[in-house]
Amino acid sequence: WLQAYGVGAVATGGPNSRDHYRDFRDPFKFDGVLERVWQQGDDVIYAVPRRAPSLVRVISAGDVLETRPPSFETVEPITSFARALEANPLPEVHWANAQRATIRATLEPGQLLYAQISWHPGWRATRDGEPVPIRPDGLGQIVIEPGCSGPCRVQLTWTGGVEMTLARDRKSVV
Numbered sequence: 001w002l003q004a005y006g007v008g009a010v011a012t013g014g015p016n017s018r019d020h021y022r023d024f025r026d027p028f029k030f031d032g033v034l035e036r037v038w039q040q041g042d043d044v045i046y047a048v049p050r051r052a053p054s055l056v057r058v059i060s061a062g063d064v065l066e067t068r069p070p071s072f073e074t075v076e077p078i079t080s081f082a083r084a085l086e087a088n089p090l091p092e093v094h095w096a097n098a099q100r101a102t103i104r105a106t107l108e109p110g111q112l113l114y115a116q117i118s119w120h121p122g123w124r125a126t127r128d129g130e131p132v133p134i135r136p137d138g139l140g141q142i143v144i145e146p147g148c149s150g151p152c153r154v155q156l157t158w159t160g161g162v163e164m165t166l167a168r169d170r171k172s173v174v
Contacts, residue, residue, distance in 0.1 A: 012044050027042065050086070054093050060111055063084035091103050101157075109149050124159055125156050144156065
Protein backbone atom coordinates (compact mmCIF):
# COMPACT_ATOMS: atom_id res chain seq x y z
CA TRP A 1 0.00 0.00 0.00
CA LEU A 2 2.80 2.42 0.86
CA GLN A 3 4.59 1.82 -2.46
CA ALA A 4 1.31 2.10 -4.36
CA TYR A 5 0.72 5.56 -2.90
CA GLY A 6 4.29 6.72 -3.56
CA VAL A 7 5.24 6.97 0.10
CA GLY A 8 9.00 7.33 0.64
CA ALA A 9 9.10 7.20 4.43
CA VAL A 10 6.91 6.54 7.45
CA ALA A 11 7.38 8.31 10.78
CA THR A 12 5.97 6.69 13.90
CA GLY A 13 5.92 7.60 17.55
CA GLY A 14 5.67 5.13 20.41
CA PRO A 15 4.18 5.66 23.89
CA ASN A 16 7.09 7.91 24.93
CA SER A 17 7.13 9.94 21.71
CA ARG A 18 7.91 13.65 21.91
CA ASP A 19 5.19 14.14 19.30
CA HIS A 20 1.82 15.18 20.76
CA TYR A 21 -0.11 13.41 18.02
CA ARG A 22 0.21 9.67 18.64
CA ASP A 23 -2.03 7.88 16.17
CA PHE A 24 -0.28 4.54 15.69
CA ARG A 25 -1.86 1.58 17.48
CA ASP A 26 1.30 -0.43 16.84
CA PRO A 27 4.11 2.09 16.28
CA PHE A 28 6.77 -0.60 15.95
CA LYS A 29 4.95 -2.75 13.37
CA PHE A 30 7.49 -1.75 10.71
CA ASP A 31 10.45 -3.11 12.73
CA GLY A 32 12.13 -5.81 10.70
CA VAL A 33 9.92 -4.99 7.69
CA LEU A 34 11.21 -1.54 6.68
CA GLU A 35 14.67 -0.07 7.17
CA ARG A 36 15.02 2.30 10.13
CA VAL A 37 16.71 5.43 8.87
CA TRP A 38 16.41 7.52 12.04
CA GLN A 39 15.43 7.00 15.66
CA GLN A 40 15.35 9.15 18.76
CA GLY A 41 13.66 7.49 21.71
CA ASP A 42 10.28 6.15 20.57
CA ASP A 43 10.27 8.33 17.45
CA VAL A 44 11.33 6.36 14.36
CA ILE A 45 11.48 7.05 10.63
CA TYR A 46 11.39 4.06 8.29
CA ALA A 47 12.30 4.12 4.57
CA VAL A 48 9.82 2.59 2.14
CA PRO A 49 11.77 0.79 -0.61
CA ARG A 50 11.34 2.37 -4.03
CA ARG A 51 13.46 2.16 -7.14
CA ALA A 52 13.34 5.94 -7.53
CA PRO A 53 11.77 8.81 -5.60
CA SER A 54 9.82 10.11 -8.62
CA LEU A 55 6.04 10.21 -8.25
CA VAL A 56 5.47 9.70 -11.99
CA ARG A 57 5.72 6.24 -13.54
CA VAL A 58 5.08 4.51 -16.85
CA ILE A 59 2.46 1.78 -16.51
CA SER A 60 0.56 -0.55 -18.80
CA ALA A 61 -3.14 0.21 -19.12
CA GLY A 62 -4.00 -3.30 -17.91
CA ASP A 63 -2.09 -2.77 -14.64
CA VAL A 64 -4.12 0.26 -13.53
CA LEU A 65 -6.32 -0.43 -10.50
CA GLU A 66 -9.71 0.72 -11.73
CA THR A 67 -11.43 -0.05 -8.41
CA ARG A 68 -10.17 0.22 -4.88
CA PRO A 69 -9.50 -3.09 -3.13
CA PRO A 70 -12.22 -3.76 -0.53
CA SER A 71 -9.91 -3.35 2.50
CA PHE A 72 -6.33 -2.68 3.54
CA GLU A 73 -6.04 -6.38 4.32
CA THR A 74 -6.53 -7.16 0.61
CA VAL A 75 -2.90 -7.16 -0.48
CA GLU A 76 -2.69 -9.14 -3.75
CA PRO A 77 -3.98 -6.51 -6.18
CA ILE A 78 -1.86 -3.87 -4.41
CA THR A 79 1.26 -6.06 -4.50
CA SER A 80 0.85 -6.70 -8.25
CA PHE A 81 0.19 -3.01 -8.85
CA ALA A 82 3.27 -1.90 -6.86
CA ARG A 83 5.41 -4.38 -8.82
CA ALA A 84 4.07 -2.97 -12.08
CA LEU A 85 4.93 0.58 -10.98
CA GLU A 86 8.50 -0.46 -10.26
CA ALA A 87 8.98 -2.64 -13.38
CA ASN A 88 8.59 -0.19 -16.25
CA PRO A 89 11.07 2.45 -17.42
CA LEU A 90 10.97 5.68 -15.45
CA PRO A 91 9.97 8.87 -17.24
CA GLU A 92 12.06 12.01 -16.96
CA VAL A 93 10.13 14.51 -14.84
CA HIS A 94 10.99 18.17 -14.37
CA TRP A 95 8.91 20.22 -11.94
CA ALA A 96 9.03 23.91 -12.91
CA ASN A 97 7.17 24.70 -9.68
CA ALA A 98 4.55 23.03 -7.46
CA GLN A 99 1.88 23.47 -10.15
CA ARG A 100 3.63 22.41 -13.37
CA ALA A 101 5.66 19.42 -14.48
CA THR A 102 7.07 18.35 -17.82
CA ILE A 103 7.13 14.59 -18.29
CA ARG A 104 9.21 12.95 -21.01
CA ALA A 105 8.97 9.24 -21.71
CA THR A 106 9.22 6.76 -24.51
CA LEU A 107 5.92 4.90 -24.48
CA GLU A 108 4.82 1.73 -26.17
CA PRO A 109 1.23 1.20 -27.35
CA GLY A 110 -0.99 0.56 -24.32
CA GLN A 111 1.24 2.41 -21.86
CA LEU A 112 0.08 5.33 -19.73
CA LEU A 113 1.61 7.79 -17.32
CA TYR A 114 0.73 7.34 -13.67
CA ALA A 115 1.24 10.13 -11.13
CA GLN A 116 1.17 9.18 -7.46
CA ILE A 117 -0.62 12.43 -6.69
CA SER A 118 -4.20 12.79 -5.45
CA TRP A 119 -6.48 13.32 -8.42
CA HIS A 120 -8.60 16.47 -8.49
CA PRO A 121 -10.51 18.00 -11.40
CA GLY A 122 -8.06 20.93 -11.19
CA TRP A 123 -5.27 18.84 -12.76
CA ARG A 124 -4.82 19.17 -16.54
CA ALA A 125 -2.55 17.29 -18.93
CA THR A 126 -1.52 18.27 -22.44
CA ARG A 127 0.63 16.77 -25.17
CA ASP A 128 1.93 19.19 -27.79
CA GLY A 129 -0.42 21.81 -26.36
CA GLU A 130 -3.52 19.65 -26.84
CA PRO A 131 -5.50 18.28 -23.87
CA VAL A 132 -5.17 14.55 -23.18
CA PRO A 133 -7.42 12.44 -20.95
CA ILE A 134 -6.59 12.56 -17.26
CA ARG A 135 -8.60 10.69 -14.65
CA PRO A 136 -8.46 9.06 -11.23
CA ASP A 137 -7.72 5.38 -10.72
CA GLY A 138 -9.24 3.21 -7.99
CA LEU A 139 -6.78 4.61 -5.45
CA GLY A 140 -7.69 8.21 -6.28
CA GLN A 141 -4.39 8.97 -8.02
CA ILE A 142 -3.74 10.38 -11.49
CA VAL A 143 -3.80 8.37 -14.71
CA ILE A 144 -2.71 10.27 -17.84
CA GLU A 145 -3.59 8.83 -21.24
CA PRO A 146 -1.24 10.69 -23.61
CA GLY A 147 -2.07 8.50 -26.61
CA CYS A 148 1.46 8.40 -27.95
CA SER A 149 3.82 5.69 -29.07
CA GLY A 150 7.51 6.50 -28.98
CA PRO A 151 8.96 9.70 -27.50
CA CYS A 152 6.29 11.65 -25.65
CA ARG A 153 6.25 15.00 -23.86
CA VAL A 154 3.36 15.76 -21.49
CA GLN A 155 2.68 18.85 -19.40
CA LEU A 156 0.92 18.23 -16.09
CA THR A 157 -0.55 21.43 -14.68
CA TRP A 158 -2.44 22.23 -11.48
CA THR A 159 -5.08 24.86 -12.27
CA GLY A 160 -6.71 24.71 -8.85
CA GLY A 161 -10.07 23.88 -10.37
CA VAL A 162 -13.24 25.77 -9.65
CA GLU A 163 -12.11 26.63 -6.12
CA MET A 164 -9.06 28.57 -7.31
CA THR A 165 -10.98 30.21 -10.14
CA LEU A 166 -13.49 31.55 -7.62
CA ALA A 167 -10.76 32.60 -5.21
CA ARG A 168 -8.87 34.51 -7.94
CA ASP A 169 -11.98 36.14 -9.39
CA ARG A 170 -12.93 38.74 -6.79
CA LYS A 171 -15.99 39.70 -8.83
CA SER A 172 -17.51 36.27 -8.20
CA VAL A 173 -17.13 36.55 -4.40
CA VAL A 174 -20.28 37.81 -2.75
